[in-house]
Amino acid sequence: MPKVKSKKIENGPKEITDYPKTDSILYTDGKRSYNYRIKQEGLYPQLPILIYTQGKNKYKIPDGYCVETTWGRGEKKKTVKCFINYIEGKPLFKIMYGINFSEEIRSNISSTTAANAVLKKLFPLNEKSLISGVHLFGIHLITLKQARENIRNIKENNVQLISLEHCSKSTLNKRQHKFGNQLKQHVQIEESKIYGKDRVVLKQISYSVKDMDFQIDYEKRNDIKKKKLISAVQAIDLNYIPREGYRALTAVESNLQREWAVSEQRLKITTEMSQKIPVTFINLPLDFTEYSNSESIEIIQNIKKDGTRSVKDILKYIVPVLISNEILDINNPIIHLRVSGDGRNVGRKIKHVMITIAILNDIQNIHKPDHHYTTVLFPGVEKYEVLEIMMASFIKELDEIKKNGLMIGEIMWNFELYFSSDWKFLTICLGFNSANSKFFCPWCQVSKYDQGNNWKISKKMENIHEYPGHNRKPLFYMIPLDKWVPDELHILLRIWDRLWYLVLSELKEFNQFDDICRDEIVKEMDRIGVNFQFWQEKSNTWNHTSLMGDDKKKVLKNFNFKRILPPSRAKAIRELWDRFHQVYLNLKLKDYDAQQFRFEAEDWLELFKVLYMPSDITPYMHVLxxxxxxxxxxxxxxxxKAFSCAAVEKKNHQQVTHFFRQTTKDGGKNKKSAITDILEYENRVLFYLFDNVETSTPKPKKISLM
Structure with missing residues (x-):
């Protein structure tokens, strides 16, 4: 018969004892046995001092504990005395061994570290032997765990807790700390059962007791809190959220950053950025007497509030980031710098005038207002004499970087300069005639009596004073004339104005501009989604709604002229408008053939001359x-399209709307100049854009446990 193998049955872990009647505990796991004699039972410290062993079992480590442990057989049988005492909140593991326990090993790392150190002393020839510190110290013994916890429970059960509403603040804090620490310890014990090896990190918990809300934050990393605070400052700044409004929100939602903390962080950012990019102010020269009329006092007072930021400071701050983002190439150190300007009414006589720079190399962001960096800002008037004074330091810096370049880091950057603005601002800076002068074109010598199509850019900046109409030295004389680029948006807007004016003039000329006609226009505007109205002035003249750019585009593309004009005339006008719309769209295409565009523009102008008089041609049509x-x-x-001034105008509009509101106009209650506020805000925007400020945080996965 074949032999039958005997099946070896291994017993599970056992504790054989009559503790606490006797001080001995025999522990066996089927492979190795330990005999413990408990010298001092010890206690588990209270949280948060209590420490757990490493590994998945996470046994509680007692304090004031002493045990004699015997293990092994025959000559390998050894006895050691083990101690655990908490020193400054951390357990110290000590093992005494040898004759009369005369030698000792200490470790504040773990029980296993101490145990294996002793093992090497006891068995120096067997270096690969290892032993469990938990077993050597008897930390795992259930008998001792139950004994210690029974003592704790007896003590805690005898304590009558005071009701929450009668607790002092210190008692509430102690209970909150105790609850939070016990919860944290419980999570550490249970995390492996649910998430395996992935560690669970508690960040924050909220709970309530008797309608009293509590919140515990486990994150102590100041860098994380600072990032969140800066993100909050950014969100408030960029969305123009007023202080009172945010304070009201924090009263509703306690998790929001406190308003005082946000204000402190904003002030800190402002101070730091003011050191990197200082905001300076210009004093009006005493001999400046250009204005002698009744407006002079108001104008001069406002001019004194001019603020500037150095072009060089701005470039030194943003260029390193543009290099790291691979927008600028250190192997081709050329920066294409665009200058723009815009004025917007903030009062009946005063405008908010701003001068900006933008990096054309950063083509992806060229249409964003925040990437046009304000260098000169003042409330005043758009006059050559005023701009000459206000931009003096700015002009000097442009001249220097154009001639000499600018050293940033260890790289010398060269500059190609450009200018773009609306017609009025461009001609003022060029020292040129207004658009209704005989010689109206900044780029060629055409006169308003010669509206041919063969004109090309012929003027040169070097001898600009020799051409008719150039009465003053150009403010940006360092920029070649072929880099003074017209704004494509204003080409659309001003030509649309002329086309619409001609339609209304034709209706008036043939006495068709009556109530019925006006009503038809309003209805057609409503059909295409444009809010439009007529009204009669005191002088009995009719005025109408001034449309914004987007509404003008809707009218240009969709208005049905058959509602107000004879069919044949309506068809011709519609064709003129459609072809202009297509010409404008092609103008904005980067890769569109320039020669083909010229042919199409000339054909459109020929159609215009068929429908209207040559005298109706405007300077913008000539330029187009x-x-x-x-x-x-x-x-x-x-x-x-990269030279569009839409972003600059939007930036100016945003600043006027926010910083010159009735409640904050010129500083409001704080008596702080709005110009100062704006330029400090501009500095903070640079910080948000170029210091990797987080705009959002990942949303947690939320569930509801009912």
Missing amino acids: VCHMSEFMEKHKQFGI
């Missing part, structure tokens, strides 16, 4: 037909 194809060819690296 004669010069925009040249600009498209010269600046095809960026495209004409």
